[in-house]
Structures are given as structure tokens and as C-alpha cells.
Amino acid sequence: MPTLFTIESLTAGYEGRVVLRDVSITVEENDFIGIIGPNGGGKTTLLRVVLGLLKPLTGRIDYTPGNLTLNQIGYLPQVAQGDTLFPVTVEDVVLSGLMLNKGAAGRMGRKEKIRAAEVMSELGLAPLARQALNELSGGQLQRVYLARAITGSPRLLLLDEPATFVDSSFEADFYDKLRVLNSRMAIMMVSHDVGTISAWVKSFACVNGGLFYHPHSKITDEDLRLYGCPIQLVTHGDVPHVVLHKHE
Amino acid sequence: MDSIFAYSFVTKSLEGALFASITAGIAGTYIVSRRLVFLSGGITHASFGGLGLGHYLAINPVIGAAVFGLGSAVGMEYMTSRGKMREDSAIGILWALGMAIGIIFIYMTPGYAPNLMSYLFGSILTVTRGDLIALGIVSLVLIIYTAVFYRTLLYISFDENYARTFTRHVDLFKYISVALTGLAIVLNIRMAGVILIISLLTIPANIIMLFTRKYLRIIVLSSVVSFIGISAGFAVSWFTNLPTGAVIVTVLVIFWVIARGIRGIMAGNKTGINKKA
Numbered sequence: 090m091p092t093l094f095t096i097e098s099l100t101a102g103y104e105g106r107v108v109l110r111d112v113s114i115t116v117e118e119n120d121f122i123g124i125i126g127p128n129g130g131g132k133t134t135l136l137r138v139v140l141g142l143l144k145p146l147t148g149r150i151d152y153t154p155g156n157l158t159l160n161q162i163g164y165l166p167q168v169a170q171g172d173t174l175f176p177v178t179v180e181d182v183v184l185s186g187l188m189l190n191k192g193a194a195g196r197m198g199r200k201e202k203i204r205a206a207e208v209m210s211e212l213g214l215a216p217l218a219r220q221a222l223n224e225l226s227g228g229q230l231q232r233v234y235l236a237r238a239i240t241g242s243p244r245l246l247l248l249d250e251p252a253t254f255v256d257s258s259f260e261a262d263f264y265d266k267l268r269v270l271n272s273r274m275a276i277m278m279v280s281h282d283v284g285t286i287s288a289w290v291k292s293f294a295c296v297n298g299g300l301f302y303h304p305h306s307k308i309t310d311e312d313l314r315l316y317g318c319p320i321q322l323v324t325h326g327d328v329p330h331v332v333l334h335k336h337e
Numbered sequence: 338m339d340s341i342f343a344y345s346f347v348t349k350s351l352e353g354a355l356f357a358s359i360t361a362g363i364a365g366t367y368i369v370s371r372r373l374v375f376l377s378g379g380i381t382h383a384s385f386g387g388l389g390l391g392h393y394l395a396i397n398p399v400i401g402a403a404v405f406g407l408g409s410a411v412g413m414e415y416m417t418s419r420g421k422m423r424e425d426s427a428i429g430i431l432w433a434l435g436m437a438i439g440i441i442f443i444y445m446t447p448g449y450a451p452n453l454m455s456y457l458f459g460s461i462l463t464v465t466r467g468d469l470i471a472l473g474i475v476s477l478v479l480i481i482y483t484a485v486f487y488r489t490l491l492y493i494s495f496d497e498n499y500a501r502t503f504t505r506h507v508d509l510f511k512y513i514s515v516a517l518t519g520l521a522i523v524l525n526i527r528m529a530g531v532i533l534i535i536s537l538l539t540i541p542a543n544i545i546m547l548f549t550r551k552y553l554r555i556i557v558l559s560s561v562v563s564f565i566g567i568s569a570g571f572a573v574s575w576f577t578n579l580p581t582g583a584v585i586v587t588v589l590v591i592f593w594v595i596a597r598g599i600r601g602i603m604a605g606n607k608t609g610i611n612k613k614a
Contacts, residue, residue, distance in 0.1 A: 164502050166498050174551070176552045177552060181491070182495070185500075185503075188488060189502065196488065237499070322374075
């Protein structure tokens with residue numbers, strides 16, 4: 090599988106506080122990586138570095154192997170519902186994903202609206218195009234933000250806790266959509282729910298200051314301990330059970 | 338003599354109403370949708386300090402107000418974006434300080450004391466030709482700025498974090514927007530008054546937002562509502578000799594109450610756009 094981009098011995102953080110240390114990873118086209126780890130471990134920081142929003146302190150991120158450019162990265166930020174009373178329609182929000190390929194004076198014409206309509210119908214949002222955000226359910230709202238992330242036809246999709254306010258009944262549907270998208274783009278998805286996403290992702294990376302890559306979707310409590318990754322592992326088997334384990 | 342005066346008053350009022358409604362439409366929609374109403378109140382009251390200082394120094398008070406208004410607008414945007422201070426506390430302090438400084442300077446000014454009431458509640462009579470030209474220029478700048486950068490401004494207001502992925506200039510746009518808002522506010526003070534200007538800017542957008550969630554439509558229609566409200570306010574104020582700003586705001590609030598009633602009836606007929614509001 091061809092390489093999309095690489096991160097080499099990267100250190101990153103904010104105003105003197107180092108959050109990520111010596112992180113290295115190679116991301117390939119059509120990867121679907123679940124990023125797990127404790128709160129404050131640097132998961133969101135890692136996404137910000139990949140997006141070019143945060144400059145590495147040392148080390149580097151190299152987009153040249155896959156000729157990846159920043160406007161080919163779709164992003165679904167961690168949203169606490171957002172301001173749903175803000176005066177925008179679903180179509181407006183989806184269109185904003187196309188700003189990646191435009192300057193500050195960019196306009197939205199027929200071509201852009203056709204593209205937005207395509208994405209909306211793919212995600213089952215077409216009937217909602219003219220709706221205001223406060224008329225949507227949590228699951229619909231999340232699909233709107235997903236649509237925004239993919240209208241620009243990205244080659245890499247970054248998702249930060251995408252299932253936080255989706256009803257669990259719609260969760261499988263949402264991940265199913267991601268699996269379809271994964272045939273066209275690499276996906277890196279931050280989540281706290283290892284058990285659920287292990288059914289969908291192809292590999293895991295545990296981010297806890299450093300980054301530990303696990304090349305399979307099956308991850309055990311033992312693996313997590315080995316990585317020094319203090320998170321709760323929820324497994325879904327024939328007999329669903331929760332393994333709680335505190336790591337030092 | 339009487340008819341010439343009447344003519345110039347009508348012209349002045351119409352010009353004032355036109356520019357005030359453009360600024361209310363554009364800056365008002367920005368303020369309301371980004372939830373900056375309280376911050377804008379802070380800017381207004383801070384600029385009263387500049388009015389007082391202008392008086393004391395015997396320069397055009399609007400220039401003093403513009404300096405204070407711009408300074409407080411940019412300063413508050415900076416402080417809150419850096420997270421250095423709790424936003425509402427910072428605004429509250431600046432709000433009171435501006436009023437205090439303004440009043441101190443006005444009382445310290447020797448000789449003729451300006452009519453405080455006209456600054457607080459507004460008067461079309463005190464508006465000068467220069468004020469209207471300045472307001473006209475700011476209106477034009479606001480129109481061009483919003484038309485050219487419409488999508489960028491809309492998306493920064495809606496979701497700043499996401500906007501950072503497609504433009505490196507989020508902060509620059511925020512500063513320009515808040516500075517223009519500050520200027521728009523200051524230049525409307527003589528007409529609407531320090532205390533009432535915020536309602537002038539926010540009520541029209543609130544009225545239209547009862548009916549649509551299209552940002553551009555809100556700008557255009559709230560400008561129209563402002564123009565009607567302000568013109569009506571001027572006329573009533575002229576015939577009754579009541580303070581212009583107070584009359585305009587009362588008229589606008591009556592519009593708002595009527596609009597809510599209509600909205601309620603519409604919502605009764607079908608599930609409305611505003612059901613969760």
C-alpha cells in the first residue's frame with residue numbers, strides 16, 4: 090500500500106508544555122486508524138499537527154511520499170453540538186468544506202452546490218438541505234459535520250470523537266458510512282470507545298505522550314498495558330463484559 | 338426659512354436612517370449571530386469615555402469616541418481570544434470605566450456643559466454633516482467587506498475552529514470585524530444614544546431571525562426593518578419632541594412583539610423553524 094505521509098520523531102505542545110514526544114508513524118492510503126488514549130494524552134494535538142494548525146517543536150511531518158497537501162485533509166472537529174441556533178442551513182455548512190480549495194474571497198456557485206448536493210444525498214441529508222441546525226437530531230447533525238469534512242473530496246479524513254452525541258442506535262450506521270468512505274480516503278479517528286471502534290478500524294494507535302502503533306484491529310488489555318496506555322477496554326464478545334484496568 | 342429647515346431635517350433624517358439601517362443590518366447580524374451583544378454594549382459605554390475626553394479637549398467628541406470604541410473593541414477581542422480574563426467580567430469593568438471617565442471629563446469641562454441626555458438617548462438634531470459622511474463611509478466599507486468575504490466571515494462566525502483549517506487569517510478577520518462593528522456603533526451614538534444603540538443594532542436582526550436562518554437574508558431584511566423603524570422613530574420624535582433613540586427603540590420593540598405574535602401563529606399552523614429556540 091502506498092504511503093500517504095509520515096511523522097518522524099515529532100515533539101509538539103503549547104507554550105512550553107510538551108504534549109507529544111518522539112512520535113513516529115507512517116500512514117498509508119486507505120488506512121483506517123483508531124486513535125485511542127487517555128484524556129490529555131495528545132490525541133487532538135496529534136490531529137492539529139497533521140492539519141498544519143500546530144507547528145512541531147522538533148521532528149517533522151512529511152507529506153511528500155503521497156504528495157498530500159493540506160487542502161486534501163478533511164476534518165471533523167470535536168464538537169459539543171456547536172451553536173445550533175446560528176443562522177446557517179445544512180447546505181451552508183456542507184458548502185463550507187469546499188472553502189479548503191478557495192481563497193478568503195471564495196464564492197459558492199452552481200458547481201459547488203451540485204457537489205454539496207451529491208455529498209448530502211450520499212449521507213442521506215438531501216431532504217434536510219434547507220433546514221436549520223436546531224431542527225436536526227444528534228445523529229443528523231453529526232452527518233452534517235461529516236459531510237462538511239468530505240465535500241472537498243479529501244484523501245485523508247481526520248475525525249475527533251465523532252460519535253459523542255450520536256444515539257448508540259445510529260452509531261453502527263455512522264461507522265458503516267465511514268467504512269464506505271474508507272475505500273476512497275485514509276481515515277484517522279480519535280475515540281475513547283476502543284471496544285466499539287475495533288469492529289470498524291483496521292489498526293490502532295495509542296497516544297499517551299508518545300505514540301504506540303498496533304497494526305491490527307484486535308487489541309487486548311495486555312497490549313494496552315504493554316503500551317502504557319491507561320484506558321478502559323470494553324470488549325464486545327459473545328458475553329459482553331467490561332475490563333477495568335488502571336495503569337501507572 | 339421654516340421650509341428650508343424642514344427640508345434639511347428631512348434629508349438629514351433619511352440619510353441618517355439609511356446609513357444607520359445598513360450598519361444595523363450588517364453589524365447587527367454579526368453581533369447577534371456571534372452572541373456579542375454584551376460585548377458590543379461594553380464597546381458603546383467605553384466609547385462614552387472618549388466622548389467626554391473629546392469635549393474636555395475641545396475636539397470633535399466623535400473622534401474621541403471612535404478612538405475609545407476601536408481601542409476597547411480590539412482590546413476585548415484580544416483579551417477574550419487569549420483567554421486571559423473572563424469575558425463578561427472584562428466587559429463589565431470596561432463598561433463602567435468608560436461611563437465614569439466620560440462623566441468626569443464632562444463635569445471637568447469649563448463653561449458650557451453639553452446636554453448629557455442627548456448623548457445618552459440620542460438626538461437627530463445633534464448629528465452633523467460630518468457624522469453622516471463618516472457613517473456613510475463605514476456603511477460602504479461594511480457592504481464591500483461583507484460582500485467580498487461573505488463565506489469566510491460566515492464560516493468564521495459559525496465555527497472558528499473549523500475555519501482555521503481553510504484560512505490562516507481567522508484572527509485578522511475577527512479583528513477587522515470587531516473594529517468595524519465598534520466604528521459602526523460609535524458613529525450611531527449621536528443618533529441613537531449610548532444607552533439605546535445596542536437595541537438599535539440587535540432588535541432588527543432578532544426580528545428577522547424569528548423567520549429565517551439564512552445569514553444573507555437576515556442582513557438584508559433586518560436593514561429594511563431598521564430603516565422603517567428608524568424613519569418612524571425620527572418622525573415621531575420630531576413631532577413629539579421626545580429623544581430620538583428612545584422613540585426608535587420603542588418602535589423596534591413594538592415590531593419585535595408583533596413579529597413574535599406572527600411567529601407564534603405560524604408555529605401553531607406547522608412545526609416551526611424556531612421550535613427549540
